[in-house]
Amino acid sequence: MDAAIALERVSKRFALAGSAEGVLALTDLTLSIAAGEFVAILGPSGCGKSTLLRLVASLEAPTEGQVRVNGDMPGLVSARHALGVAFQDHALLPWLSVRDNIALPFRIAGRGVDDAAIARLIDLVGLKGFEAARPKQLSGGMRQRVSIARALVLEPEVLLLDEPFGALDAVTRRQMNVELQRIWSARRITTLLITHSVDEALFLADRVVVMSGRPGRILREVTVPFARPRDPTVMRTEDFHRLVDDLTAALDSNASASAEAPHR
Amino acid sequence: MNALRTTALGTLGIALFLLAWEVVGRSGLLGISWPALSDVLAMLLDPARLPMFRRALGATLESTAWGYLWGAGVGLVLAAATHLLPPLRPGADRLAAVVNSVPSIALGPIFLVLLSREATPAAVSSIHVFFIVFVSVSSGLQRASMAHRDLFSALGAGRTVRLARLELPAALPALASGLRLAWPAALIGAIIGEWFGAPRGIGILIINAMQNFQIVLLWCAVLLAVASSLFFYGLLTLIERAAYARFG
Numbered sequence: 001m002d003a004a005i006a007l008e009r010v011s012k013r014f015a016l017a018g019s020a021e022g023v024l025a026l027t028d029l030t031l032s033i034a035a036g037e038f039v040a041i042l043g044p045s046g047c048g049k050s051t052l053l054r055l056v057a058s059l060e061a062p063t064e065g066q067v068r069v070n071g072d073m074p075g076l077v078s079a080r081h082a083l084g085v086a087f088q089d090h091a092l093l094p095w096l097s098v099r100d101n102i103a104l105p106f107r108i109a110g111r112g113v114d115d116a117a118i119a120r121l122i123d124l125v126g127l128k129g130f131e132a133a134r135p136k137q138l139s140g141g142m143r144q145r146v147s148i149a150r151a152l153v154l155e156p157e158v159l160l161l162d163e164p165f166g167a168l169d170a171v172t173r174r175q176m177n178v179e180l181q182r183i184w185s186a187r188r189i190t191t192l193l194i195t196h197s198v199d200e201a202l203f204l205a206d207r208v209v210v211m212s213g214r215p216g217r218i219l220r221e222v223t224v225p226f227a228r229p230r231d232p233t234v235m236r237t238e239d240f241h242r243l244v245d246d247l248t249a250a251l252d253s254n255a256s257a258s259a260e261a262p263h264r
Numbered sequence: 265m266n267a268l269r270t271t272a273l274g275t276l277g278i279a280l281f282l283l284a285w286e287v288v289g290r291s292g293l294l295g296i297s298w299p300a301l302s303d304v305l306a307m308l309l310d311p312a313r314l315p316m317f318r319r320a321l322g323a324t325l326e327s328t329a330w331g332y333l334w335g336a337g338v339g340l341v342l343a344a345a346t347h348l349l350p351p352l353r354p355g356a357d358r359l360a361a362v363v364n365s366v367p368s369i370a371l372g373p374i375f376l377v378l379l380s381r382e383a384t385p386a387a388v389s390s391i392h393v394f395f396i397v398f399v400s401v402s403s404g405l406q407r408a409s410m411a412h413r414d415l416f417s418a419l420g421a422g423r424t425v426r427l428a429r430l431e432l433p434a435a436l437p438a439l440a441s442g443l444r445l446a447w448p449a450a451l452i453g454a455i456i457g458e459w460f461g462a463p464r465g466i467g468i469l470i471i472n473a474m475q476n477f478q479i480v481l482l483w484c485a486v487l488l489a490v491a492s493s494l495f496f497y498g499l500l501t502l503i504e505r506a507a508y509a510r511f512g
Contacts, residue, residue, distance in 0.1 A: 057418045078420040085418040089411035095433050095511045107429060108421045160418070 010065035040201035048216030084156030331389025339397030385457030404438025440507035
């Protein structure tokens with residue numbers, strides 16, 4: 001199997017004070033992402049989709065089953081500095097400039113800072129002229145651009161995006177989706193995107209995976225038929241709307257089922 | 265506007281306090297042990313006594329500075345070491361607590377025997393500073409956010425890289441707060457240390473004035489100690505603000 005990201009029969013149980021069995025966040029989940037593929041995970045909040053990403057990012061270990069990135073345990077991939085991550089919280093270091101924040105992965109990896117690569121990325125994410133600015137001086141959208149540039153700077157084997165635009169307003173979010181599509185098309189890195197926005201998933205991904213409420217399982221997989229590069233106008237086509245309705249209905253049907261579940 | 269008001273009210277408050285000091289002293293309301301401010305200032309600025317005050321303040325500030333540097337350095341290194349080697353933590357915490365709970369007045373004679381009369385003020389001072397800096401840096405090193413920790417983990421950061429690039433910078437505001445609070449403690453430590461027989465210093469001035477019932481001189485020494493303490497405290501507050509603005 002030559003999947004870039006492979007989850008095989010993965011379950012994840014979290015300990016919970018006062019509960020012997022804890023909380024089952026994911027159960028018997030199998031997912032395979034091919035090299036160069038962009039997969040979006042859609043699900044109601046609390047369905048364990050962030051847990052799924054954290055397993056791939058080496059931030060959690062599965063209770064059962066196994067997670068592999070290019071055939072290796074995620075911890076090994078992280079140790080060879082080959083994971084690119086961006087979270088909803090941009091996690092930029094407030095005391096570093098834009099340029100130094102993007103250079104951080106080089107410094108963590110103990111490699112020489114490639115100034116030319118950083119300059120190209122700053123250009124790619126549209127932050128030319130803001131190299132010396134601090135995160136505090138940037139808008140929310142600009143901070144996420146920096147965060148994505150930082151995720152890409154080491155040319156990672158996989159790119160893991162956990163609701164990177166979740167905290168942005170609707171207009172900025174749509175702009176950032178268009179931007180991310182353009183940036184991704186230039187690099188074509190295997191990408192796992194966690195989102196609760198159906199539009200975002202359909203516009204960006206090659207394949208959309210819908211998860212059920214807790215414990216998280218895969219309910220549906222949809223291959224997105226739109227050719228790349230995608231123009232924002234694709235979001236106004238009938239096919240797009242039909243898919244949005246379709247996936248929204250799938251989300252709604254299982255959101256009502258999971259509404260009873262306690263919050264973690 | 266608000267800042268202006270705060271400053272104006274603060275200035276007014278200080279002026280009223282100094283005025284009350286003068287009035288109480290002049291009227292003799294609290295007896296001869298409360299001299300008027302003007303008498304104290306007159307002695308403090310008396311050209312004949314100036315070299316004595318300068319020598320005393322210089323000696324005390326030198327001891328304070330050495331104690332401050334040593335205490336802060338050891339506190340910082342020990343906090344970083346226990347952070348890198350978590351098994352050391354409970355022991356180091358307890359050691360710091362024990363060291364802090366021993367009254368410095370009891371430590372003085374020990375330092376006097378172990379070190380010298382000259383080094384005792386700095387040693388007592390360093391003990392005070394050590395505890396404050398150790399505690400503030402220890403808690404400061406925990407301040408990095410969960411998102412930052414996750415980022416460093418996913419990027420494959422080792423312990424030392426994480427300490428140098430994330431946890432220490434994130435701890436700088438807490439360190440700056442600790443350093444601000446540590447200065448007055450350092451000064452008190454130096455003055456107490458001087459009581460065990462230092463050749464000169466504010467502490468010696470206080471003891472001599474007290475034993476010879478030179479009330480005005482005693483107040484001069486206390487005023488010098490307070491003024492120098494406030495000066496450095498203010499300076500360190502500015503540094504702390506800068507640290508919060510940049511690293512907070």
